[in-house]
Amino acid sequence: xxxxxxxxxxxxxxxxxxxxxxxxxxxxxxxxxxxxxxxxxxxxxxxxxxxxxxxxxxxxxxxxxxxxxxxxxxxxxxxxxxxxxxxxxxxxxxxxxxxxxxxxxxxxxxxxxxxxxxxxxxxxxxxxxxxxxxxxxxxxxxxxxxxxxxxxxxxxxxxxxxxxxxxxxxxxxxxxxxxxxxxxxxxxxxxxxxxxxxxxxxxxxxxxxxxxxxxxxxxxxxxxxxxxxxxxxxxxxxxxxxxx
Amino acid sequence: xxxxxxxxxxxxxxxxxxxxxxxxxxxxxxxxxxxxxxxxxxxxxxxxxxxxxxxxxxxxxxxxxxxxxxxxxxxxxxxxxxxxxxxxxxxxxxxxxxxxxxxxxxxxxxxxxxxxxxxxxxxxxxxxxxxxxxxxxxxxxxxxxxxxxxxxxxxxxxxxxxxxxxxxxxxxxxxxxxxxxxxxxxxxxxxxxxxxxxxxxxxxxxxxxxxxxxxxxxxxxxxxxxxxxxxxxxxxxxxxxxxx
DNA sequence: CGTCGGGTTGAGAATGGTCAACTTCAGTGG
DNA sequence: CCACTGAAGTTGACCATTCTCAACCCGACG
Numbered sequence: 001x002x003x004x005x006x007x008x009x010x011x012x013x014x015x016x017x018x019x020x021x022x023x024x025x026x027x028x029x030x031x032x033x034x035x036x037x038x039x040x041x042x043x044x045x046x047x048x049x050x051x052x053x054x055x056x057x058x059x060x061x062x063x064x065x066x067x068x069x070x071x072x073x074x075x076x077x078x079x080x081x082x083x084x085x086x087x088x089x090x091x092x093x094x095x096x097x098x099x100x101x102x103x104x105x106x107x108x109x110x111x112x113x114x115x116x117x118x119x120x121x122x123x124x125x126x127x128x129x130x131x132x133x134x135x136x137x138x139x140x141x142x143x144x145x146x147x148x149x150x151x152x153x154x155x156x157x158x159x160x161x162x163x164x165x166x167x168x169x170x171x172x173x174x175x176x177x178x179x180x181x182x183x184x185x186x187x188x189x190x191x192x193x194x195x196x197x198x199x200x201x202x203x204x205x206x207x208x209x210x211x212x213x214x215x216x217x218x219x220x221x222x223x224x225x226x227x228x229x230x231x232x233x234x235x236x237x238x239x240x241x242x243x244x
Numbered sequence: 245x246x247x248x249x250x251x252x253x254x255x256x257x258x259x260x261x262x263x264x265x266x267x268x269x270x271x272x273x274x275x276x277x278x279x280x281x282x283x284x285x286x287x288x289x290x291x292x293x294x295x296x297x298x299x300x301x302x303x304x305x306x307x308x309x310x311x312x313x314x315x316x317x318x319x320x321x322x323x324x325x326x327x328x329x330x331x332x333x334x335x336x337x338x339x340x341x342x343x344x345x346x347x348x349x350x351x352x353x354x355x356x357x358x359x360x361x362x363x364x365x366x367x368x369x370x371x372x373x374x375x376x377x378x379x380x381x382x383x384x385x386x387x388x389x390x391x392x393x394x395x396x397x398x399x400x401x402x403x404x405x406x407x408x409x410x411x412x413x414x415x416x417x418x419x420x421x422x423x424x425x426x427x428x429x430x431x432x433x434x435x436x437x438x439x440x441x442x443x444x445x446x447x448x449x450x451x452x453x454x455x456x457x458x459x460x461x462x463x464x465x466x467x468x469x470x471x472x473x474x475x476x477x478x479x480x481x482x483x484x485x486x487x488x
Numbered sequence: 489c490g491t492c493g494g495g496t497t498g499a500g501a502a503t504g505g506t507c508a509a510c511t512t513c514a515g516t517g518g
Numbered sequence: 519c520c521a522c523t524g525a526a527g528t529t530g531a532c533c534a535t536t537c538t539c540a541a542c543c544c545g546a547c548g
Contacts, residue, residue: 076395078395078396078399080399080403080404080487080488081487081488082487082488084403084404085403086398086399086402086403088395088398088399089395099388100384100388101381101384101385101388105392107395129381130377133374133377133380136377136380136381136384137345137373137380139384140344140345140380140383140384140387141345143384143387143388143391144343144344144345144387146391147387147390147391147394148349150391150394150395151320151322151332151333151351151394152322153398154322154330154332154394154398154401155322155324155330155332157398157401157402157447158330158401158402158447159324159328159329159330159447160324161504162503162504194526194527195526195527195528196526203401203402203403204504204505205504205505205506206526206527206528207504207505207506207507207527207528207529208504209527210528210529211504211528213527213528214528214529226512226513227512227527227528243324243325243326244324244325244326405535405536406535406536438494438495439494439495439496440494440495448536448537449536449537449538450494450495450496451495451496451497451536451538451539452535452536452537454495454496454497455496455497455536457495457496458496458497470545471495471496
């Protein structure tokens, strides 16, 4: 969780050094920012690395904040009073974690694997939200995308079989692993979640996830030597197994 | 689907007649509008009544639009290629139905019971979104609320038992039936969804919903003469049955 | 009075959960 | 280098919840 704060500017056009080449600037909400706004935001923002299993945005009693994911995967989990829990979303770079505007939440954002984030106090974030309408539009757009994704996940959990859910998850990871143009068959794809986290995400148990992974392997749809990565043997049949 | 278009203004302060006393104006996104903006929006908006089972916002080959629910309940459903379907959200007044900004959707918004809406062409809606930042903020806020609700539903479907889901649904209806201050034990509460729709919403089958309703009745937690409404006998035990 | 849609109830099947044993592998210390 | 340990993963046997299929009920409506 080392703080890499940088408030220097790069020489050329006044863009803060921390923001040069940043994923959030290229494709995330910060793309709407320039000049003074970017500089003043970068002055209060804080780049850090979150270790696997640590919470995002609640580092050591600090106040409410919003974080931009720069790399890695963050899981959002909710918990029922009796302890049952469910991962309600996985977020990849470059998306926002944390409430952009006030509201009760009770969501746990946890780093699945190492995650780099750029954290901004919520007060500062809200300031930019109000000062820059293009920024607010991007936040709205991102919220709507997350709504869509959450609804898709809802259908998956409510209507798909265990095998379909596992296949759907693998497909989801594959889509994020190959950023844009998809080369036919890549090599080993790292799985960001452990079996237990997959179970939490897919509304299953560890045992069922394990069984269905084995089933996919025995059906020669995927193959893997270790549990944490795999290789797609037939994308077609994987899509089929994912059931839409 | 009668069109009740009204572009007249009320005498007093220039508020369009159609907007006087409107739910969407009191608590919905239109609360951010006044004067000319409200007038010009009301000029292109269209109040109509949607009959049960009809789709919202796709009336007879019209272009893309956004609708504000004035009264009634709208269900949002997604469908898998093989026909399995799932209701991914229920929306009550005064919330927006339809994509505020572009994006692919494939969601079916259907009236569950009679619904009154105020429909606005998306182009006009986007115009207001850009012209009035308070309006955009309300849209963002509503999107975030929907995200929260969808995540709650996700946990319910992924982790709760059939009985808990049915009880959770009843509680949800109760909360919307008693708008604000809840008088202890009200009378008959109408259930907006049929058993089949409840099943689609809760990720169950009609038979299981029916059985669990019976179970709740036999346990004297609720009571009902007809299938379409019920009476709460013990809110405490209902909360308990809903499991958080 | 018959039919139709929606709802309820029952019996049996099946999917996924539970509990428990076992394997694998990384890390540790002899 | 090897044995030990603990965490993560796999596999198996059994069980429970929910689904499937089918019959039946009931009220609305012709």
